[in-house]
Amino acid sequence: xxxxxxxxxxxxxxxxxxxxxxxxxxxxxxxxxxxxxxxxxxxxxxxxxxxxxxxxxxxxxxxxxxxxxxxxxxxxxxxxxxxxxxxxxxxxxxxxxxxxxxxxxx
Amino acid sequence: xxxxxxxxxxxxxxxxxxxxxxxxxxxxxxxxxxxxxxxxxxxxxxxxxxxxxxxxxxxxxxxxxxxxxxxxxxxxxxxxxxxxxxxxxxxxxxxxxxxxxxxxxxxxxxxxxxxxxxxxxxxxxxxxxxxxxxxxxxxxxxxxxxxxxxxxxxxxxxxxxxxxxxxxxxxxxxxxxxxxxxxxxxxxxxxxxxxxxxxxxxxxxxxxxxxxxxxxxxxxxxxxxxxxxxxxxxxxxxxxxxxxxxxxxxxxxxxxx
Numbered sequence: 001x002x003x004x005x006x007x008x009x010x011x012x013x014x015x016x017x018x019x020x021x022x023x024x025x026x027x028x029x030x031x032x033x034x035x036x037x038x039x040x041x042x043x044x045x046x047x048x049x050x051x052x053x054x055x056x057x058x059x060x061x062x063x064x065x066x067x068x069x070x071x072x073x074x075x076x077x078x079x080x081x082x083x084x085x086x087x088x089x090x091x092x093x094x095x096x097x098x099x100x101x102x103x104x105x106x
Numbered sequence: 107x108x109x110x111x112x113x114x115x116x117x118x119x120x121x122x123x124x125x126x127x128x129x130x131x132x133x134x135x136x137x138x139x140x141x142x143x144x145x146x147x148x149x150x151x152x153x154x155x156x157x158x159x160x161x162x163x164x165x166x167x168x169x170x171x172x173x174x175x176x177x178x179x180x181x182x183x184x185x186x187x188x189x190x191x192x193x194x195x196x197x198x199x200x201x202x203x204x205x206x207x208x209x210x211x212x213x214x215x216x217x218x219x220x221x222x223x224x225x226x227x228x229x230x231x232x233x234x235x236x237x238x239x240x241x242x243x244x245x246x247x248x249x250x251x252x253x254x255x256x257x258x259x260x261x262x263x264x265x266x267x268x269x270x271x272x273x274x275x276x277x278x279x280x281x282x283x284x285x286x287x288x289x290x291x292x293x294x295x296x297x298x299x300x301x302x303x304x305x306x307x308x309x310x311x312x313x314x315x316x317x318x319x320x321x322x323x324x325x326x327x328x329x330x331x332x333x334x335x336x337x338x339x340x341x342x343x344x345x346x347x348x349x350x351x352x353x354x355x356x357x358x359x360x361x362x363x
Contacts, residue, residue: 003161007152025158028312069312070155072147 006087008101012079020051020059021074024089024097030065046091049073054083063091079105128284128298135302135354136362139295144309148361156238156307156359159231159314163239166232172223178236181220185243193241194356195250197345199257206260208344210237210316211336228335234314238305241358249302249356252349264346267339273330279343282324294363300351301344303360314359317344 007021024046031043043065051059059075082105089097137145147153167178167185182188197206200215207215213236214225226233252261268279282291283299290296304317311319318340322332333339 003158005152005154005157005161007150021152023153023155023158025155068309070158072153072155 004087004089004097004099006099006101008085008103010102011104011106014080014105016079017076018079018103019074019076020085021072022049022051022087022099023070023072024049025070026089026091026095028063028065028067028069028071032065044092044095046071046089046095048090050088050090051075052086052088053077054081079103081105126284128287130353133300133351133354134287134298135300135357136295136297137303137357137360139297140361140363144361144363148303148357154307154359154361156305156314156361159235159238159305159307160242160359162231163235163237163242166236167239172217172221174220174222176221178216181216185239189240189243191244191247191250193244193358194247195253197251197257197341197348199254199260205338206257206341206345208318208341209240210318211341213237213240229316229319234305234316237316238314238359241305241356244356245358246355248353249348249351251345252352257345260342260345261349263338264342264344264349267343268346273325273328275328277328279324299347300354301347302351302354303357303362305358306360306362308362310363317347 003025005021005023007019009018012018026046027044028046029041029044031040031045033041035041045065045067046063049059049061049063049071050057058077061073063071082103084100084102086100087098089095137148140148147155151157164185170177170180178185193209196212197208198212199205200207200212210228210233213233217223217225226236252258268283271278271281279299282296287296287298301317301320304320305314307314308320318335321340321343322335325332
């Protein structure tokens with residue numbers, strides 16, 4: 001049961017630089033580990049993360065096997081208008097999760 | 107395990123030291139030994155990965171299970187009210203067994219007796235999530251474990267296990283956690299072993315883990331055979347540690363390096 005923790009300020013002033021913090025539950029299995037009998041544990045990671053602000057992409061990250069479980073991604077953006085941040089995580093084995101948060105810009 | 111490499115040096119130090127209880131005024135949570143970055147991660151709910159388990163626990167709390175087709179919430183309603191302070195007095199004496207049970211065992215008793223469902227495995231995602239959700243309701247509250255007179259002999263048993271030297275390295279828990287808590291072992295702070303934040307997220311585990319998992323790791327570290335999950339010895343150790351930390355605040359879900 002994947003879940004996400006999102007931290008976006010509920011309100012801000014136009015032109016403010018805000019920090020956005022996201023945490024997604026995921027095992028981030030590297031694909032390099034072996035079980036006792038020698039078989040490789042298949043890779044199972046998040047491969048991409050995107051954030052859109054009122055439909056426009058403002059941040060994107062590609063993720064790789066060396067990233068720890070439950071990736072915590074934070075970044076900054078300048079707020080221009082009230083609206084919605086939409087987050088999307090895509091990964092191996094059809095992993096696809098979304099979350100969103102609203103902001104009031106005054 | 108990097109810890110083992112440096113244990114030999116510690117064995118030499120511990121060989122001369124005598125186990126003495128930590129004075130009340132010097133008691134410190136494991137949190138106070140951590141770097142500012144790790145503390146910041148613990149302190150902020152949206153940065154603390156342990157909160158992922160708390161969220162899952164909240165969903166499980168409301169999910170019907172077992173032959174009885176009942177959810178935890180059907181009997182205990184709002185956990186924020188009914189579970190407030192509960193984790194702060196576990197392990198607690200269970201009359202039906204005549205011995206103490208820890209929080210995970212208590213939850214499994216409700217699974218089997220009240221939901222008529224199969225017990226959840228130790229360290230399974232579901233059991234950790236429920237334990238984290240229940241314990242989260244006690245965050246900030248002082249630990250009260252051990253005031254039940256019926257439980258006193260088990261606290262004493264836990265204390266003996268804590269003092270007893272064992273394993274190929276012939277170390278007792280007290281040699282590290284009472285006598286050398288202000289020192290380091292392979293770069294890790296030894297700490298006073300107060301179980302204030304369990305279940306907690308360990309960066310090394312990349313997961314939430316129970317207090318029993320932590321204790322088994324320390325026992326393996328001294329090259330002794332770890333007690334089984336749910337064994338009376340591990341529950342007695344949990345009980346002793348919790349009563350030793352009486353008055354300290356619950357921090358679940360904590361974060362540790």
